[in-house]
Amino acid sequence: MVDEALRRRASAELPGWVLEGEELIGRWRFADFAEALAGAVRVGALAERADHHPDMRVGWGRLEVRLTTHSAKALTSRDVDLAGKISQALTPPHA
Amino acid sequence: MVDEALRRRASAELPGWVLEGEELIGRWRFADFAEALAGAVRVGALAERADHHPDMRVGWGRLEVRLTTHSAKALTSRDVDLAGKISQALTPPHA
Numbered sequence: 001m002v003d004e005a006l007r008r009r010a011s012a013e014l015p016g017w018v019l020e021g022e023e024l025i026g027r028w029r030f031a032d033f034a035e036a037l038a039g040a041v042r043v044g045a046l047a048e049r050a051d052h053h054p055d056m057r058v059g060w061g062r063l064e065v066r067l068t069t070h071s072a073k074a075l076t077s078r079d080v081d082l083a084g085k086i087s088q089a090l091t092p093p094h095a
Numbered sequence: 096m097v098d099e100a101l102r103r104r105a106s107a108e109l110p111g112w113v114l115e116g117e118e119l120i121g122r123w124r125f126a127d128f129a130e131a132l133a134g135a136v137r138v139g140a141l142a143e144r145a146d147h148h149p150d151m152r153v154g155w156g157r158l159e160v161r162l163t164t165h166s167a168k169a170l171t172s173r174d175v176d177l178a179g180k181i182s183q184a185l186t187p188p189h190a
Contacts, residue, residue, distance in 0.1 A: 013100040033148040037139040040153065044132040058135065060165075066129040070155075 002075045010080050016093035017083055020077045024067040024083050026093030033060045039090055046085050052078045065093075099171045105175050111188035112178055117170045119162040119178050121188030128155045136186055141180050147173045160188075 002022060010019060018025045030036040030092060040058050043065055047053045057064040067079040087093070097117060105114060113120045125131040135153050136158055142148045152159040160181060162174040182188070 034139065034143060037136065041132065041136065044129065044153075048129060053155045055152065057150065057152050058139075059150040060148045 006075060006077060006080060009077075010075075014080065014083050014087065014092075016087070019075070022068050022073070024075060024079050026065045026067075026083065026086065028063045028090060028093050030061045031064065033058075036061055036063045039063045042089050043086055046082065046089060050078070050082050050085070052080070052082050082088070101170060101172060101175060102103050105170075105178070106170075109175065109178050109182065109187075111182070114170070117163050117168070119161045119170060119174050121162075121178065121181065123158045125156045125158065128153075131156055131158045134158045137184050138181055141177065141184055145173070145177050145180070147177050149177070162185060 002019065007019065010017065010024060014024070018028060028036075028039060030039060036058050040063055043054065043056060043063075052069075055066040059093050067083055068074070069076040069078055097114065102114065105112065109119070111121060123125060123131070123134060125134060131153050135151050135158055136157075138151060140148065147164075150161040162178055163169070164171040164173055
């Protein structure tokens with residue numbers, strides 16, 4: 001179960017992100033496939049810098065980012081931190 | 096249901112790809128997250144050239160590519176063609 005303080009922090013700091021189990025999920029729409037893939041590449045650069053890596057789904061005009069901490073089998077502050085950076089770099093995900 | 100001639104063609108020409116319903120699915124392993132994302136970008140370039148776009152899932156050392164023809168709600172020769180180009184550019188997916 002997600003730590004209550006962490007849940008409150010995610011809720012306060014991460015508009016548009018959805019918490020499902022131990023995963024933070026953000027979804028974006030883009031104009032086309034290339035834009036969505038470019039979004040994934042930007043997320044990838046942030047992930048490398050944080051040494052913390054999401055699962056991503058890319059489709060035509062769609063990007064989904066899923067964050068959890070596999071080593072802890074739980075959501076951690078590293079996920080919330082990276083989600084915040086992704087929101088800054090792209091935009092907040094659509095709700 | 097997938098056209099039988101197309102199914103035979105996919106089976107003959109596309110080692111490692113899996114047919115699930117109307118989707119051709121290829122999965123690759125990479126050394127790390129950045130390599131997997133680079134694989135997705137290569138697939139993206141082929142997709143743009145073909146004007147035919149897969150759904151992709153990227154994770155740490157993992158890439159999954161899913162091909163179907165949304166407009167036809169079916170697998171078509173465009174999917175088999177693009178899958179062949181992806182196998183050439185990366186390697187055949189692991190079975």
